[in-house]
Amino acid sequence: MSTDLQSQSRTESSHSKALSWLKNEIVSDSSVTAKDTLRMLENLSEQYSLGFSQHQLLLVMHHLYLMYQKNAFINLTSIRTMPDGLILHSLDSLLFAKVIDEYIALDSYALALDMGTGGGFPGIPLAAVSNFNVELLDSVGKKVNACNEFVEEMGLKDRVHASHARLEEFVKETGRAFDIVTARALAKLDVLIDYAEPYVKRGGYLFFGKANPDAQEIRDAKIVAKICGFEIVSRETFELPDNFGHREIVVLQKISKSKVRLPRKNGEAKNNPLSAR
Numbered sequence: 668m669s670t671d672l673q674s675q676s677r678t679e680s681s682h683s684k685a686l687s688w689l690k691n692e693i694v695s696d697s698s699v700t701a702k703d704t705l706r707m708l709e710n711l712s713e714q715y716s717l718g719f720s721q722h723q724l725l726l727v728m729h730h731l732y733l734m735y736q737k738n739a740f741i742n743l744t745s746i747r748t749m750p751d752g753l754i755l756h757s758l759d760s761l762l763f764a765k766v767i768d769e770y771i772a773l774d775s776y777a778l779a780l781d782m783g784t785g786g787g788f789p790g791i792p793l794a795a796v797s798n799f800n801v802e803l804l805d806s807v808g809k810k811v812n813a814c815n816e817f818v819e820e821m822g823l824k825d826r827v828h829a830s831h832a833r834l835e836e837f838v839k840e841t842g843r844a845f846d847i848v849t850a851r852a853l854a855k856l857d858v859l860i861d862y863a864e865p866y867v868k869r870g871g872y873l874f875f876g877k878a879n880p881d882a883q884e885i886r887d888a889k890i891v892a893k894i895c896g897f898e899i900v901s902r903e904t905f906e907l908p909d910n911f912g913h914r915e916i917v918v919l920q921k922i923s924k925s926k927v928r929l930p931r932k933n934g935e936a937k938n939n940p941l942s943a944r
């Protein structure tokens with residue numbers, strides 16, 4: 668089968684799974700049906716000019732729903748209701764996809780790594796709206812198992828996979844392989860750059876989501892970016908609806924060799940930051 672036909676048949680199979688799920692399910696907040704939630708996401712998609720198809724949004728919702736089901740057993744999110752999660756997890760992750768598309772087309776077959784993915788944010792929504800091959804990484808085994816269950820259930824297993832490892836160690840298995848590295852709610856920007864450097868190809872991009880980085884965090888990020896061979900190419904800002912707050916996605920490009928040997932030992936990036944040298 669040609670790659671296009673394989674990809675079309677994969678899309679059809681994940682579409683029918685998501686549709687059969689939508690028909691039956693009532694989401695965790697008993698006053699809101701899955702159909703209502705999909706409508707909310709479609710409205711948000713329009714409001715932020717995201718341009719994703721209904722099928723893609725359905726997949727994004729399917730992930731959120733599976734994540735909330737699993738959250739009853741393992742701690743994946745502290746955001747209690749599905750409508751809040753829709754904004755703070757799904758929309759927030761889709762904003763990454765919107766920004767990434769400006770640098771690497773979502774319909775390309777780029778390789779992406781989501782560092783410290785937790786319940787799969789932003790990596791799984793990113794996979795749902797792209798053709799990317801996505802590696803999700805987390806140091807907590809239960810979260811990794813949950814993510815692998817989600818992508819199997821969503822029909823994305825052949826191009827999305829979660830691995831259980833620390834960022835400081837996973838590079839020994841994979842090498843410098845990725846076009847894109849993402850992270851949300853993992854660490855300060857300087858630490859994220861330190862973690863990500865061994866994974867991204869020359870010319871590749873880092874996309875880091877922050878609530879509101881202060882001037883010191885940006886100063887430290889600039890210092891470490893220079894040491895590690897990156898430049899900050901953009902800082903995209905968004906206001907989430909209903910006063911859910913400010914979001915910034917910082918975009919960096921790998922332009923030269925790192926001046927220090929990375930990765931460093933476990934915990935070094937946080938405990939002995941390059942920005943303080």
Ligand SMILES: C[S@@+](CC[C@H](N)C(=O)[O-])C[C@H]1O[C@@H](n2cnc3c(N)ncnc32)[C@H](O)[C@@H]1O
Nearest residue numbers: 783784785788805806807832833834851852853
């Ligand atoms: C606050 S959670 C954020 C999860 C997700 N990115 C989100 O935005 O919802 C940070 C995650 O990073 C993982 N993590 C922290 N340090 C890590 C490391 N050194 N290597 C791999 N994962 C790590 C944690 O286990 C946790 O799941």
